[in-house]
Amino acid sequence: MDSTERRGIFITFEGVEGSGKSTQARALAESLRARGLEVTLTREPGGTALGERLREILLDLGERGMLPEAELFLYMASRAEHVAGVIEPALERGEIVIADRFGDASVAYQGGGRELGTDLVESLNQVATRGVKPDVTFLLDLEPGAGLARLSHRGGGRDRIESEELAFHERVRDAYCRAAERDQSRFTVIDGSAPPERVAASVLARIERLLKPESEG
DSSP: OGGOOOSSSEEEEEEEESOOOSHHHHHHHHHHHHOOOOOEEEEOOOOOOHHHHHHHHHHHHHGGGGHHHHHHHHHHHHHHHHHIIIIIIHHHOOOOOESSOOHHHHIIIIIIOOOOOOOHHHHHHHTTTTTTTSEEEEEEOOOOHHHHHHHHOOOOOOOOOTTHHHHHHHHHHHHHHHHHTTTTTTEEEETTTOOHHHHHHHHHHHHHHHHHHHOOO
């Protein structure tokens, strides 16, 4: 879909494990809905029936031997369904779409963490996303060790991705930071170690600047 034809707003949240992105995505959705705005809150992998089934496979500890390339293709399959079935229709309805992870996650996790390279991932992303790009991406930046410690306090065990060695998560963070540096107009980097209420305030302030031109027009 041509971005010039899109009436909605697409917002994504990214970050290493335990960065708080899911919490902040939900908080923003609640804040915007309280203002009477139509919001679609979704996630990756997932968002569709097929996506949720793929999510189970991708996060299953029993699939630790999965090839990096196979992992990448499964994420792309989930993303293609997600864009066509959820994200594009909601944007065409003029809604605000908030996604807990999107294409940048594959650049970070498979491109960086799995060391498959940015070029490969971005070329596949172009196909899977049908050219749809976020208007704003929040990167909740956090030391991977601190994020993994948060997961330990959460309880319930770790999934296949969360269980990777620290070096993997450090490569993920580095890839995220490089992506944010390449596209500074889209990314808003926020300190993920800050209190959740402070992070939420920073997120909302950025979105209010995005919404202001529309409210004035």
